[in-house]
Amino acid sequence: MNLSLHTLPHTSDGAAYELTSLHFGPADTGRKVYIQGGLHADETPGILVAVTLEQQLRELEAAGKLRGEVVLVSAANPVGLSQWVMGAPIGRFDLSSGRNFNRDYPMLADQIAEAVDGKLTQDSAQNLAVIRGAWRAALLHREPSTTFDALQRSLMLLSHDADIVLDLHCSREAAMHLYTGEAIWPRVEPLARYLGAVASLLALDSGGRSFDEAHSFTWWQLLERFGRDFPIPDGSIAVTVEHRGQRDVSYELARQDADAIIAYLTHQQIVDGPVAPLPDLLGPATPLAGSEQFRAPSSGILIHRVKVGETVDIGQPVFDVLDTASGQCTTLQSHTQGVLYMRRDVRYVRAGDPLGRVTGAVAQRAGMLLSA
Numbered sequence: 534m535n536l537s538l539h540t541l542p543h544t545s546d547g548a549a550y551e552l553t554s555l556h557f558g559p560a561d562t563g564r565k566v567y568i569q570g571g572l573h574a575d576e577t578p579g580i581l582v583a584v585t586l587e588q589q590l591r592e593l594e595a596a597g598k599l600r601g602e603v604v605l606v607s608a609a610n611p612v613g614l615s616q617w618v619m620g621a622p623i624g625r626f627d628l629s630s631g632r633n634f635n636r637d638y639p640m641l642a643d644q645i646a647e648a649v650d651g652k653l654t655q656d657s658a659q660n661l662a663v664i665r666g667a668w669r670a671a672l673l674h675r676e677p678s679t680t681f682d683a684l685q686r687s688l689m690l691l692s693h694d695a696d697i698v699l700d701l702h703c704s705r706e707a708a709m710h711l712y713t714g715e716a717i718w719p720r721v722e723p724l725a726r727y728l729g730a731v732a733s734l735l736a737l738d739s740g741g742r743s744f745d746e747a748h749s750f751t752w753w754q755l756l757e758r759f760g761r762d763f764p765i766p767d768g769s770i771a772v773t774v775e776h777r778g779q780r781d782v783s784y785e786l787a788r789q790d791a792d793a794i795i796a797y798l799t800h801q802q803i804v805d806g807p808v809a810p811l812p813d814l815l816g817p818a819t820p821l822a823g824s825e826q827f828r829a830p831s832s833g834i835l836i837h838r839v840k841v842g843e844t845v846d847i848g849q850p851v852f853d854v855l856d857t858a859s860g861q862c863t864t865l866q867s868h869t870q871g872v873l874y875m876r877r878d879v880r881y882v883r884a885g886d887p888l889g890r891v892t893g894a895v896a897q898r899a900g901m902l903l904s905a
């Protein structure tokens with residue numbers, strides 16, 4: 534295992550942040566996996582899974598069972614980890630700019646396309662290398678002006694050339710679910726099975742420029758641009774895994790999830806060993822645009838009528854909001870048949886607040902599909 538430190542430029546005197554990446558296995562096989570936890574720094578379950586993976590990867594490496602390089606960044610956001618306001622951790626948004634740490638990643642398909650134009654051939658593997666080379670050059674060409682931008686660039690430099698990119702998150706209160714690109718779902722499906730995901734939300738472009746989309750959507754754009762004339766590979770299988778809710782932190786769950794990821798890496802022939810039988814898929818993949826987003830009709834006490842992970846029917850009550858001033862209770866019913874895969878962790882809401890989401894098989898939303 535090799536350890537690398539990546540210093541982020543500081544924007545004020547005396548403050549410095551450092552990113553640590555651990556590199557396991559042979560780096561010269563042409564196969565690479567990148568896994569990070571804690572991009573939203575207050576999402577501890579994913580960090581614990583990454584830390585659990587570290588020990589497993591050490592053992593696999595010692596046993597000579599890694600067929601490619603696995604890069605692990607357990608705490609991908611040292612800036613967010615340092616943010617506390619009145620005793621509470623703030624890890625989702627950058628306090629100095631208000632930006633979400635998992636939005637607005639650099640989308641470089643145009644720059645890459647310009648650089649590789651005229652250099653592609655009928656050799657898919659060669660095209661993969663040419664594109665990754667141009668991608669790296671485009672990232673290095675960007676001069677970050679803030680610590681936030683530098684963090685994004687560092688994470689992309691570590692991951693842009695990986696065949697598999699796993700970004701480990703969690704939601705507020707949630708069942709295991711994941712987000713990934715529509716075009717790469719067949720290759721992600723085994724991971725959803727091993728993890729026991731109750732929902733897999735698919736989008737080509739969610740509008741959020743999240744970390745996983747900065748990988749998969751870029752490859753899709755390059756395929757659209759050059760795919761008619763040249764063989765363009767999938768490039769990277771990028772997935773955002775939501776390891777349940779923020780408080781679902783336990784050795785048992787972390788071990789279960791880390792084992793599932795190792796099983797997937799074995800299935801993908803990155804780890805040497807017998808491939809575990811694929812469990813049933815617990816919930817079908819559905820369009821992210823098909824999820825129903827519930828919002829509070831008024832301020833009041835939020836009462837949940839459905840457990841996370843439960844399947845709901847059309848018309849079934851999902852939330853009650855009790856207006857404490859008028860005493861009136863408003864019941865919100867589901868308009869789709871699907872799974873309540875995530876919900877807020879507060880019990881008092883203001884009018885317009887998001888409450889939770891139920892999957893739906895039919896796309897009904899457009900534009901920005903993720904929360905801000």
Ligand SMILES: [Zn+2]
Binds near residue numbers: 573576635702703
């Ligand atoms: Zn997150």
